[in-house]
Amino acid sequence: MGDNILVRKIPADLRNWIELERQQYQMTQQEFVLSVLKDASTVYQPTLTTNSTKQVVGVTNYLPFTFIDLFAGIGGFRLALTKLGGTCIFSSEWDKYSQKTYKAWFNELPFGDIRQIDPESIPNHDILAAGFPCQPFSIAGVSKKNSLGKAHGFDDIQQGNLFFVLANIIRVKRPPVLFLENVKNLKSHDHGRTWKVIKEKLEELDYWVNAKVIDASGWVPQHRERIYIVCFDKRTFSDRPDFVYPVPESGSNPIFADILENAPDNKYTLTDHLWNYLQKYAEKHKAKGNGFGYGLVDINKISRTLSARYYKDGSEILIPQPNKNPRRLTPLECSRLMGFEDREIVVSDTQAYRQFGNAVVPKVVEAIGKEIVRVIDNHYKSSKRCLLKTS
Numbered sequence: 001m002g003d004n005i006l007v008r009k010i011p012a013d014l015r016n017w018i019e020l021e022r023q024q025y026q027m028t029q030q031e032f033v034l035s036v037l038k039d040a041s042t043v044y045q046p047t048l049t050t051n052s053t054k055q056v057v058g059v060t061n062y063l064p065f066t067f068i069d070l071f072a073g074i075g076g077f078r079l080a081l082t083k084l085g086g087t088c089i090f091s092s093e094w095d096k097y098s099q100k101t102y103k104a105w106f107n108e109l110p111f112g113d114i115r116q117i118d119p120e121s122i123p124n125h126d127i128l129a130a131g132f133p134c135q136p137f138s139i140a141g142v143s144k145k146n147s148l149g150k151a152h153g154f155d156d157i158q159q160g161n162l163f164f165v166l167a168n169i170i171r172v173k174r175p176p177v178l179f180l181e182n183v184k185n186l187k188s189h190d191h192g193r194t195w196k197v198i199k200e201k202l203e204e205l206d207y208w209v210n211a212k213v214i215d216a217s218g219w220v221p222q223h224r225e226r227i228y229i230v231c232f233d234k235r236t237f238s239d240r241p242d243f244v245y246p247v248p249e250s251g252s253n254p255i256f257a258d259i260l261e262n263a264p265d266n267k268y269t270l271t272d273h274l275w276n277y278l279q280k281y282a283e284k285h286k287a288k289g290n291g292f293g294y295g296l297v298d299i300n301k302i303s304r305t306l307s308a309r310y311y312k313d314g315s316e317i318l319i320p321q322p323n324k325n326p327r328r329l330t331p332l333e334c335s336r337l338m339g340f341e342d343r344e345i346v347v348s349d350t351q352a353y354r355q356f357g358n359a360v361v362p363k364v365v366e367a368i369g370k371e372i373v374r375v376i377d378n379h380y381k382s383s384k385r386c387l388l389k390t391s
């Protein structure tokens with residue numbers, strides 16, 4: 001092959017793209033095409049600009065990206081990232097009831113046990129999203145396991161090691177961005193050791209690590225604090241990106257009354273037996289100086305955190321009713337309280353409560369995701385390259 005290659009019949013959209021890009025970077029056509037070919041020959045290319053059905057980053061404001069949804073639950077990450085222009089190309093969730101909901105909502109059956117996945121078989125992606133299991137790290141999980149005399153966190157083979165399974169996928173796939181979520185007390189769990197191990201592992205994998213606890217109450221009428229960990233691959237972003245966590249829009253004060261159903265079924269009203277029990281239990285604990293007990297919501301304010309245990313007695317969020325015992329939330333109200341809106345519920349009430357109580361709030365993910373997309377877009381525009389790179 002000589003020094004010159006002639007390429008015939010370049011489609012109009014590609015010609016336009018080359019022209020726009022080379023003008024933006026003040027390159028000649030030859031310089032620009034050569035730089036693209038050089039990148040293509042030397043580095044692995046993620047998918048930011050390769051999906052030909054979508055617009056090219058930098059030419060419009062629309063940023064196509066791909067992501068994977070691990071520990072997917074019912075797809076809180078997926079809902080939000082899809083809204084931002086992302087395409088989900090792989091998911092994993094082993095609970096069969098969550099899989100059922102996921103299939104109904106996204107027409108995709110997630111892969112089961114993450115420990116059985118060969119990381120090499122996961123397609124290359126731009127963002128790895130994962131709300132890794134919180135049970136071994138949550139106060140409830142810790143105290144329950146302590147009281148049972150069981151180990152927890154990294155000593156818990158069943159659950160704790162899942163972070164290392166995740167870390168192995170990150171090591172093999174090296175996605176440019178990691179978007180992780182966990183319970184608020186992740187940082188204080190096991191006297192800070194759990195967080196130290198997680199952070200050090202992510203840094204050892206060569207990522208810039210950001211972490212912040214955010215209360216979802218700026219987006220949904222619920223006090224729900226979760227830690228959001230956002231990491232950028234140092235091999236792609238050589239300088240620490242100017243990523244900032246979002247704050248809720250001023251003036252947006254969602255209140256609990258917004259999520260209520262008009263005529264909920266009577267079965268959600270507490271029986272006399274349960275209501276009496278909850279009141280007695282609360283009195284007993286109050287006498288001992290403990291604050292634990294049921295929570296009656298002021299519907300003009302926000303509720304406590306919906307937990308995965310809500311199906312048991314619903315005591316943390318009870319709705320007062322005139323001349324009746326209070327009632328618990330309906331599954332549809334839980335969906336709204338989490339910001340999933342009016343989605344079809346395809347599982348039993350018990351499973352639905354568990355699924356919503358475990359989920360991430362899509363509106364918070366969307367707000368953080370917007371900021372991630374901004375960082376990726378800036379990186380793309382300033383790097384004089386067409387593609388994000390990883391080696």
Ligand SMILES: C[S@@+](CC[C@H](N)C(=O)[O-])C[C@H]1O[C@@H](n2cnc3c(N)ncnc32)[C@H](O)[C@@H]1O
Pocket residue numbers: 071072073074075076077092093094095098112113114115130131132133134162355358359360361
């Ligand atoms: C905190 S929840 C994540 C919820 C999710 N972010 C959502 O919005 O619904 C953690 C999920 O990890 C799943 N999980 C736990 N161990 C798993 C494993 N070994 N393989 C796949 N999924 C697993 C659980 O079934 C649970 O749904």
